[in-house]
Amino acid sequence: MVDQPEFGDERQNAHTLRIVDSAERDQRFERATELFDGLHARNVSVVALTWVDNSGITRTKSVPLRRLAHAAAHGVGASPVFDVFLFDDWIIQGRFAGGPVGDLRLHPDLDRLTVLAGQPGWAWAPADRHFQSGVPYPMDQRLQARKAVRTLAEQGLTARAGFEIEWCVGKTGTEDWVPATSGSAYGHARQVELSDYCVDLLNALDQQDVEVLQFHPEYAPGQFEISTTPEDPVAAADTAVLVKETVRAVTIRHGLRPSFSPKVVNGGVGNGGHLHLSLWRDGTNLFDGFQDEARRFSAGVLTHLRALCAIGCPSLASYLRLVPNTWAAPFVAWGEENRETALRLVRDNLEIKCFDLTANPYLVVAGVIAAGLDGIATGAGLPEGLNVDPALLGDVQRLPTSLKEAVDEFEEDAVLTEAFGRELAGTIADVRRGEMERYKDASPQGIANITRWRH
Known part of the structure; x- marks a missing residue:
C-alpha cells in the first residue's frame, strides 16, 4: 500500500x-x-x-x-x-x-x-x-482554503466571508419536482404553509451556534434562503456545509425533500450560493468606502472570474442557471447594488452572485482570495461600474455559457492553477471533463433531472 x-x-x-x-x-x-x-x-x-x-x-x-x-x-x-x-x-x-x-x-x-x-x-x-x-x-480542499487565508495574513490582511444558502423544498414520493408550498414568491403565505418547518430549522441552527442574519422565501416555487453572519473564510465554508446539512436533516424529518441544485427545473429560477467577502487591514474594513486596496482586490476577482466559474459554477446544471434576466448575474461586470452584475458592491462587502451550491465552498474561498490578491499585487484597475441591467447594453462580456468554456479558461489561468497546485488544479479539471463526457448527450431538462437531488 x-x-x-x-x-x-x-x-x-x-x-x-x-x-x-x-x-x-x-x-x-x-x-x-x-x-x-x-x-x-x-x-x-x-x-x-x-x-x-x-x-x-x-x-x-x-x-x-x-x-x-x-x-x-x-x-x-x-x-x-x-x-x-x-x-x-x-x-x-x-x-x-x-x-x-x-x-x-x-x-x-x-x-x-x-x-x-x-x-x-x-x-x-x-x-x-x-x-x-x-x-x-496537497489536494485537500479545506487545507487549500487555510493556505489562502495564511497568504492573506502574510500581507497583513484578513477577510470576513459568508455564504447565502438557497434551496427549494419539494414533496417526497416522486423523482419529479413538486413544490411543497403554493405561496407566492417572497410571500408570507409560503412561510405560513411551512411555519413549523421554518421554526424548527431556525431553532436547530441557533442551537448549533449558527448566527442567521435573515431568512425568507425566495422567488422560485418552494424556495427559501438563509444568510449567515460573516466569519473567517474557512469558518464560513464550514458553516455553509453545516447549514446545508442542517437544512437537509430538518427537511427530511418533516417528510419533505430539499434541492440545492442550480436548476431544479429547466427554465425556472435556480438556487444560488452567493459569496460575500470583506477585506480588512489593521482593524479597518477596506470595503467600507471602497478603498484602493479593496478596489484592486475586486479587480483581480473580476479579471479571473471567467476562470473562477470552473470553481464556483462547477456543474453542467450551473450553466442552465447562468442566463440573463433571471438575476443569476451572468455578466463579467460589477455595480453598486446591481443584482445582474457578477460582482455586486454592497455597503461594506463584495458579493459574488454568480456562484451556486454545487461548488465546494473551500475551493470557492481559496480561489477568490487568490484572484483578489493577484489584483492587489498587479495593481489591477477596476472598470467603471454599471448602474443598469447589463443585458440592455449588448456589449458586456458574458460569463462562460458552458462548463467546457469555464474549464478551458481555468486551465489557461496561471494565477489560479499555480495557487491550487498542479495536481489539485488538474484533478478539478479532470472531474469537470468527466461530468461533461458522462452527460454529453443529456438534454437541458435531463441535466436538471439528474442534478436535482444530488447536492
Missing part, C-alpha cells in the same frame, strides 16, 4: 500547514477525551467527520463517540479516490488521482465540533486530510 504518492513540487503548497506530529496527536487525544463527558451528557452517540469533494458533494466517515479521541489523534482512513468522484458517484481515472491504491487520514477539527440539533444523537466536525505520516495532503 502506497502511503505517500509523489507530488513533486506540490508538497511546497502545504509547507505553511502544520504537520501532525506525535506531540500534537497526544494533545488531540487529550482534548477529545475532555470533550467526551459533555457530548455524552447531550446524548451524542456518533460523530460525522465530513469533507467536500471536487464535485461539491459532502462525503463522510463517522465514528462512535467512544472512538472520537482515537480519531482525533490518529485520523480515520479514507481513500484518495474520492477526489475523482463525480456528483453521481461515478468514479473517473484522473491524471493525478484515482484507482484503489493509497490511504489518507481524516483529522476532525475539534474547534468546530458541533452537536447536531437536526439529527438527535449526532455531532459533526469538518475534517482535514493528511497522509498517514501526518504530512498535509
Whole structure:
C-alpha cells in the first residue's frame, strides 16, 4: 500500500500547514477525551467527520463517540479516490488521482465540533486530510482554503466571508419536482404553509451556534434562503456545509425533500450560493468606502472570474442557471447594488452572485482570495461600474455559457492553477471533463433531472 504518492513540487503548497506530529496527536487525544463527558451528557452517540469533494458533494466517515479521541489523534482512513468522484458517484481515472491504491487520514477539527440539533444523537466536525505520516495532503480542499487565508495574513490582511444558502423544498414520493408550498414568491403565505418547518430549522441552527442574519422565501416555487453572519473564510465554508446539512436533516424529518441544485427545473429560477467577502487591514474594513486596496482586490476577482466559474459554477446544471434576466448575474461586470452584475458592491462587502451550491465552498474561498490578491499585487484597475441591467447594453462580456468554456479558461489561468497546485488544479479539471463526457448527450431538462437531488 502506497502511503505517500509523489507530488513533486506540490508538497511546497502545504509547507505553511502544520504537520501532525506525535506531540500534537497526544494533545488531540487529550482534548477529545475532555470533550467526551459533555457530548455524552447531550446524548451524542456518533460523530460525522465530513469533507467536500471536487464535485461539491459532502462525503463522510463517522465514528462512535467512544472512538472520537482515537480519531482525533490518529485520523480515520479514507481513500484518495474520492477526489475523482463525480456528483453521481461515478468514479473517473484522473491524471493525478484515482484507482484503489493509497490511504489518507481524516483529522476532525475539534474547534468546530458541533452537536447536531437536526439529527438527535449526532455531532459533526469538518475534517482535514493528511497522509498517514501526518504530512498535509496537497489536494485537500479545506487545507487549500487555510493556505489562502495564511497568504492573506502574510500581507497583513484578513477577510470576513459568508455564504447565502438557497434551496427549494419539494414533496417526497416522486423523482419529479413538486413544490411543497403554493405561496407566492417572497410571500408570507409560503412561510405560513411551512411555519413549523421554518421554526424548527431556525431553532436547530441557533442551537448549533449558527448566527442567521435573515431568512425568507425566495422567488422560485418552494424556495427559501438563509444568510449567515460573516466569519473567517474557512469558518464560513464550514458553516455553509453545516447549514446545508442542517437544512437537509430538518427537511427530511418533516417528510419533505430539499434541492440545492442550480436548476431544479429547466427554465425556472435556480438556487444560488452567493459569496460575500470583506477585506480588512489593521482593524479597518477596506470595503467600507471602497478603498484602493479593496478596489484592486475586486479587480483581480473580476479579471479571473471567467476562470473562477470552473470553481464556483462547477456543474453542467450551473450553466442552465447562468442566463440573463433571471438575476443569476451572468455578466463579467460589477455595480453598486446591481443584482445582474457578477460582482455586486454592497455597503461594506463584495458579493459574488454568480456562484451556486454545487461548488465546494473551500475551493470557492481559496480561489477568490487568490484572484483578489493577484489584483492587489498587479495593481489591477477596476472598470467603471454599471448602474443598469447589463443585458440592455449588448456589449458586456458574458460569463462562460458552458462548463467546457469555464474549464478551458481555468486551465489557461496561471494565477489560479499555480495557487491550487498542479495536481489539485488538474484533478478539478479532470472531474469537470468527466461530468461533461458522462452527460454529453443529456438534454437541458435531463441535466436538471439528474442534478436535482444530488447536492
